[in-house]
Amino acid sequence: MRLKNWLIALTVSSCFFSKAQLQFVSNDTSNFLKIMLVGDLTINQNVLDASYSASQKQYDFQYVFHYIRPVLNLGDIVVGNLGNSFAQEDDYLESGLKSIPNEYGIALKYAGFNLLMNADRSTVHQELDNWNANKDFLNDIHIAQIGSFRNEEDRTKRNPTIVEKNGIKVAFLNYIEGVPYYPELSPLINGVNEKQIKLDLILAKNRGADFTIVYMNWGKEYESSPNIDQQKLADLLIQEGANVVVGTHPKLVQEVHVSDDIINGHPTNRIVAYSLGDFVSTKSNPLDNSACILEIIVEQDKSSGATFINTLGYIPTFSSIYDNGGQAKYAIMPVSQVEKNNVSVPISTTEQQWMSAASEKVRHKFSGELKEVEYDMTNEIIDDVAEVLTVTRRPLNEIKEFTLDVENHLLHSLSGFLEDIVEPGTIKSVNNEGLVYKIQFLSLRREIPIDIEYYSHLKGYETYYENEYFQYMIGNYKVLRQANDFCLDVRRSGHKYAYVVAFENGVRKSK
Numbered sequence: 430m431r432l433k434n435w436l437i438a439l440t441v442s443s444c445f446f447s448k449a450q451l452q453f454v455s456n457d458t459s460n461f462l463k464i465m466l467v468g469d470l471t472i473n474q475n476v477l478d479a480s481y482s483a484s485q486k487q488y489d490f491q492y493v494f495h496y497i498r499p500v501l502n503l504g505d506i507v508v509g510n511l512g513n514s515f516a517q518e519d520d521y522l523e524s525g526l527k528s529i530p531n532e533y534g535i536a537l538k539y540a541g542f543n544l545l546m547n548a549d550r551s552t553v554h555q556e557l558d559n560w561n562a563n564k565d566f567l568n569d570i571h572i573a574q575i576g577s578f579r580n581e582e583d584r585t586k587r588n589p590t591i592v593e594k595n596g597i598k599v600a601f602l603n604y605i606e607g608v609p610y611y612p613e614l615s616p617l618i619n620g621v622n623e624k625q626i627k628l629d630l631i632l633a634k635n636r637g638a639d640f641t642i643v644y645m646n647w648g649k650e651y652e653s654s655p656n657i658d659q660q661k662l663a664d665l666l667i668q669e670g671a672n673v674v675v676g677t678h679p680k681l682v683q684e685v686h687v688s689d690d691i692i693n694g695h696p697t698n699r700i701v702a703y704s705l706g707d708f709v710s711t712k713s714n715p716l717d718n719s720a721c722i723l724e725i726i727v728e729q730d731k732s733s734g735a736t737f738i739n740t741l742g743y744i745p746t747f748s749s750i751y752d753n754g755g756q757a758k759y760a761i762m763p764v765s766q767v768e769k770n771n772v773s774v775p776i777s778t779t780e781q782q783w784m785s786a787a788s789e790k791v792r793h794k795f796s797g798e799l800k801e802v803e804y805d806m807t808n809e810i811i812d813d814v815a816e817v818l819t820v821t822r823r824p825l826n827e828i829k830e831f832t833l834d835v836e837n838h839l840l841h842s843l844s845g846f847l848e849d850i851v852e853p854g855t856i857k858s859v860n861n862e863g864l865v866y867k868i869q870f871l872s873l874r875r876e877i878p879i880d881i882e883y884y885s886h887l888k889g890y891e892t893y894y895e896n897e898y899f900q901y902m903i904g905n906y907k908v909l910r911q912a913n914d915f916c917l918d919v920r921r922s923g924h925k926y927a928y929v930v931a932f933e934n935g936v937r938k939s940k
Contacts, residue, residue: 453726453739460596460729461739465504465722466642468677468705470537470545471512472529474522475711479757480532490536491815493709496774497746497761499814500722500804501541502825505594508601509537509708510546510644510677511574514555515566527551528559531566538570539818541826544592546644546677548576548605548619560616571827576603576644578617588619589633589641597729597736600638602629602671606647606662623665630669639736640727643671648679648704651717655683655703663701672738673725674701681717682706682791687741687798695730697737700798706791710748711759715780718748719764719787721795724802742802745791747784751775764788765803772806863933866912867891868919870927871901886922895937902930 453461480490494501501507516528537545545567552560560577567574573592578584589600603619610620633641643666648659655663659676666674667688676683683703690697706720721743728739745764750757753775766772768785776784792801818824870887876899881888893900903919906912912929919927931938
């Protein structure tokens, strides 16, 4: 792989990762898990038409998640409700199956999704052959699915679905309200049966789950608040042991309710988010195109095994429309970053005003219960994530060489050159070496040799092993101005995130 791609791939993983989030790195006493949950991922004819390239005669849905992918890729587990079925055919969305191209599944994968719910109305209409094809496709791209099953035997094996990451086992269950539970049907849909739901929640614990999340397809479309049936069912789920309940189907964001609890002496919460809205949306009323990401930091005490919610938050999003050379495009925007002008996006001033107005409705519903989470981003970070995905063909949260939850040594790489540590033109000498400056251009978990015949400008590079990373350095200057000038040359050679590092007596100084 070209050196530039290595550099980009290892830089984007943490360059916008908040230092405050570093407290959630697993340590000797606790494991941590970041879970990101969204609502409906269903697409309609508008998105389908906008995603087709007549010249290339193919679909491409990557742009839909272009601006929000860096945030989603920070999640260890990223979940949404599919709402469509995949197929290779020409009459997409024409039948009751609501079939869509496989390319949409690839876009979901690159966006970071690794688990999809499918106890929904599109699955109700599926024949077994079509259901099998969908399951095979999702297996091929390594996305798990829960909510429907080949038969009762399959349901017994996979319900609940337990995902284990960072030493924490999370059980997922998915049900659809208004559809009876018929175990003799194939495919079998998880309809609402209270007796069966209670047994499923007990089974989750018996199978070793530390934490349980239930997705509910419920309520009425375009209702902005939960109805009494939703509230009663939510109460049942929480009482029977669910830690988190997330609703889909109403299309609009509904209220969230957080209750306090104590688990083995640790204060925690249980949460019901009645509806997170349509994550992908093209509603005619722009004020209804808002949604949000529910972010949950789960902590596990290693000594007691107690697993509980450490931190809860939400990230407002908005599905925007913009013109791309005469063709309409839809893309999900990270609202706070657009509002702060950290990210420039191709949407009109009017669209941005609608976005803020719509998001205020979400903030009004959530702010009393949850904090708003912000990740500082730039267009450069967004573009770099897109390039990494193109090169690796895998989401960042799937690549073990790339760390999304620890501080790698390129954390400060976007902040430019060092300010003077000593007065310009003066040299502080200690033990003969004193203060020197080097240019760091790469940081890898495993050491690879660089072909200096091909990369001739990197002749004389050195590596330093520090905190499980191999740091690649070039240059050795005692005058900071000269080091900054050389850093510019290194950047011009293709290493745009190169930066200056100070060493004193052979030891790296903190920036």
